[in-house]
Amino acid sequence: MPVKPPRGGGTHVDVPGSSNRSVEVDTSLPGPSGRRGVDSGITLDNPHSRAGATDIDVIHPAPAVVVQTIPAETRLPASQPSLDHYVVNARAILPEINSEGLRVFNKRTYADVAGGDLVLVAVDPQTGLHRARRTSELLLGPVMLRDADSGIWYQREVVEPATRAQIKQYFPDSTDQHADDFIARFSDKDVADVELKRIQLGLPQLGSEHVSIPNHQNHVPESHEISEAFGMWTRLRQLYKWQGEPDQRVYNDGRLSGFKLDINLTLWPVDKLLSLKFNSVVSLTLRGHAPLNPEVFFAQFPNIESLTVTSQLITRRSFGASIYERAYSRFNMDSRFTEQLVKLPRLRELSLQDCDLQDDFSLRGMTRLQVLRLGRIQAARLSYYPDDLRAQLFLQHPSVVLLTDPDISGMTELRVLDLTGAGIHRIPIGLDADSGPSSLEILRLGDNALSVAPSLKAMTALQELDLSNMGLDRFPEGITNEIPGKVLNLANNRITSVPESVELRRGFNLIGNPITDPASLRRLIRARIKTDSDIWLGAESNDLSANLWLQHVPAGEMPKKLELWDSVGHLSSRLRKLSRTPEFHVEYPLLQRRVWWFLEVYVKADASEKARMTDILINEPSPGKMLDRLEAAIREYDAGRQNQPQHHLPKRPRLD
Incomplete structure (x- = not known):
């Protein structure tokens, strides 16, 4: 007769440290009450479970917990799953509890719960809280909290709001406004506690005794720069604790999202702060240059939504002689840096002003950008152009060297594109296409050696267009009574007449064009009376005598x-x-x-x-x-x- 399989789904598990004989282990799931027979789909010898094991850091959470302020003692929905579906009984093969009150085995983390059971848990990357999970699912389950006295973990039943007293317990120097700013971002008491503990652990690294003033680009800091370096460390310490000043606050849809930080890279200690994360910084300005490791640097600012890079005026002092030279420290952006920009999940605004780009600089992949500004950019491409073109460009824009043509293809969320003085000589790739940025509201291409304007036909949301100082000899296509909605700047071009189809209205600027057509000039007189503003003014006469x-x-x-x-x-x-x-x-x-x-x-x-x-x-x-x-x-x-x-x-x- 065939042998019947054992009841209860039992399998044989080799327990480390035991004898070679097989030990029968019942892996059916017990609930907190101790009953057996609840199927979790988890067995340590189950090949399907082992094949599905993944690094918990890459698990994508389900929106099981909404982090928001709710009244105390608010009960979670009754549909929350019970821990009966998550517990396992494998204590015999797991290591001892670590400093966080957890057991880690084979890259999996287990929490002890009541009744001597265990629950597989993972950290929710959105909140930092531990949540129950099953190896057979990628979704995260209930939030798990640990009792400080017993060390036992339990399912959270109540979501309590964060309070001022909670914040001041960690940082007594916090004002009520500082506490309110923190609560605006972390309204859940348990989520706030995770962030407060993280801050408290890293804060000693920002003490005044750790202030470091580097020596970049043979630059010896002056006394005012030393003061600036100490001030920068003070601001870092404040922002690390979410204690920004009123003028540093950044709001999104009327809610505080974080703070602004301005860093002088010539004074930035590149070998410090490697393990700290400034989660409160959402808008970052970098001035000057430092030999940054972009992977390490951006790991310190994981929540960047807006990034500005520009130059910094410095004083260089020659060693052994009293020779001073004032110069601009310009950020040198290589491909490693731009690769990290693509990986910033929250980056929506990028402004590169007065910095150096390598020939391989590319915007490809930054499809989430809503604001892009490039101005006074220098790149090593001047030698590729004829002498007459180079001379013309230097004559018009003496501080500008040609930039590799930017490619904005795929930037469907782009709202602002500002390439004023960027040194481009062609319309940006993807701007003139039928599938271009139809949501674009502001387009600025002024101060570039372009002779052709982009078509506006697909830019139905356009409100502001700046094509000044470009050498255009005609109006761009697609101008209507509604496009652009507010501003059209065509100043200082070569336009000689205004098309009859174009309605002259408030917000238009045609100053500096050699308009000679009498009909156009009479229309401009009427437009000035109607709009109460000068739409067009020509060149001023040199004659100061009565002969004029x-x-x-x-x-x-x-x-x-x-x-x-x-x-x-x-x-x-x-x-x-x-x-x-x-x-x-x-x-x-x-x-x-x-x-x-x-x-x-x-x-x-x-x-x-x-x-x-x-x-x-x-x-x-x-x-x-x-x-x-x-x-x-x-x-x-x-x-x-x-x-x-x-x-x-x-x-x-x-x-x-």
Whole structure:
């Protein structure tokens, strides 16, 4: 007859330290009450369980616990699984309890629970709390807490809120505001306790006796830099404890998410702080250069959401001689550094200003970016271009060397792209595609040697567009009554006319373009009246003499006008600004009469009226509005004034 299998699913387990004979071990799961027969799917000799064993650090948690402030004694939902589903009985083969009250065997961690049972646990990477788990599942189960007196672990039944008293128990110097800032981020009492204990353990490394001032780039710190280094350590200590100043706070959707930190890398101790994590820092600015190990450095700032890299002014002192040199320390970004940027899970904003990039610099993989700024970047690519192009670029942008064309393909979440003065010579890859960043709200490409503008047809969310100082000879495609929504800056290009299809509105800037088309200039006059701002101003005349306003004046009137001009010569530089207005080009006779009428009134005015008019001449920044304001002030000062121009002013242009 066939042999019946043993009841209860028993198997044979070799126990270390025992004799060679087999020992029958009942691995059916007991509950806390001691009953057997509950199937957990876990046996130490089960090949399926062993094959499924993974490093607990990479387990992805299920959202079993929501970390938020809730009233004390709030019960967890009744659907929470019982520990009956997680307990095992394998105490005989496990090592002794470690300092954390846990047993570790074969890269698995076990917690002792009531009744002499064990529960396999893993650390929740989101909260730092231990949670029960089963090898047959990747999901994490109930939160487990340890009783300090008995050392026994138990399932958490109540989520209690963090309190000020809890924070001040660890750090008595905390203010109520510091405690509230901490609670805003860690509202769960148990989660807060994990973070507080971590901080308390690492805080001694930030004592004043450990302040280290390195010597990077043959740079001997000056006295003010030594003070800055001590101040930086003080800020590090404060932020390590989540005790930032009000101007360091960073908010996300109205809630405090962390703090800002500014680091002068020329004073940064690269061989220190290797084991500390500044979890409160979400916005980081790096100034200057230091020989950083990017893997180690970013491990210290795991929650970075915004990163800015820029230069730092330093003083170099030659050894053995009193020779000082002021120079800029510029960060040298290599491929190892950019590889770490891609791995930062929370990074949404990247700003690289005035730093050095290697030829292999790439933005590929940074698909989660929402804000990207690159400006005054230098890279070793200048030798690849002809002499005439290099000379042109240096002439236009003397501090800029060409940057490898940035590739923003796949950055579907991009909201802000600022490449002002980045030295690019082509439209960024992926920007002009039909599948480009349709959510882009701000695009700045000014101060680059581009002759072609990107199409705006796919940028339906665009609010601000800056294409100034680029050498464009026409408007970009895709401009409508709604795109861009607020700002269009095309200043200092080569545009000579405004397309009839483009509605001129507030927020447009065409100043510095050689617009000569009379129809466009008349539209610009109407647009200034409608928007109360100068959309276009041309180049200013160099003529400070009366000749600027004497065209076609009859010879018989010349002596009188020259005498009048000589009496108000101190106003010539202010009146010359009118040569920039559209009226100077298409309504010169009318503008000429208005200027001479103003001068005639000015010389006859009393001291009080002259003071009012002089104030307008000096302080009104808009040439077009200046003359309008002067005429309005004259009439307001003397409503009955009959001293009108020789030829009455024609009707002002209608606002269509």
